[in-house]
Amino acid sequence: MTRSERNNLLAILAAIILIIGGIAAAVIFGVKDAEPQLVADEVAVTDGATQTPSAEPAPPADPLADAQVNSIHSGGAPEVGDTFGDVARMRSWEGEVDVWRGGNPQIILGPAGNWFPAGQPGCGDGRYVVEFSATGQLTASLRDELGETTREKDARTGWMLLDDCHLPYVTLTGEAEDPQDTVVFEVHEFQPAG
Structure with a gap:
């Protein structure tokens, strides 16, 4: 294998490793960020009685x-x-x-x-x-x-x-x-x- 073929192979392997690492990082950090948001949404739902209700339209009068x-x-x-x-x-x-x-x-x-x-x-x-x-x-x-x-x-x-x-x-x-x-x-x- 020539030196240029070896360098190309190393470059391809490095690119594959970077892509796999990026995907793994996105999954790990994405899940980490999603969990606190999910917890915040749950708190908002369970604590809804203490918060000021949003301006929802009143049911139409008869x-x-x-x-x-x-x-x-x-x-x-x-x-x-x-x-x-x-x-x-x-x-x-x-x-x-x-x-x-x-x-x-x-x-x-x-x-x-x-x-x-x-x-x-x-x-x-x-x-x-x-x-x-x-x-x-x-x-x-x-x-x-x-x-x-x-x-x-x-x-x-x-x-x-x-x-x-x-x-x-x-x-x-x-x-x-x-x-x-x-x-x-x-x-x-x-x-x-x-």
Whole structure:
């Protein structure tokens, strides 16, 4: 073997030894550095109660549970789930009712076009979410068991949250091109859970 071949072989062996040494050092020092970090993470998790919590977003409030009962609101209704507060959805229905400008308020209909199922003796525990919409300006109103109007609001689109002691009504108001309009509605009935 010539002197230059021997030097090349030694250079290659030296390079291999350096590479193996570098890998070994990286593994040894890498594991050493990872362990303290792991311990620090464990301490942070176990001591989390004593540290100031990070600013995590609060869970979204339930707009139906937070809404005042026997209220009328303009705009789209919040998402209606199977429960809110301490009531659970019993049934839902939708329909249409015709209203006339200057005419008498029309009651939102009950299931299958029957009378709205509220206003009965012993009422107060049930809840109804009534969504309504029309092309013309409406006045939505709530009437108690004596037929007295307790709430009123003008809106083309809106929603009501009422107990089962009140009935929902709508009428066409304002200056509309057409003296008649159709109100589209959707009702969700909730009763105490359990």
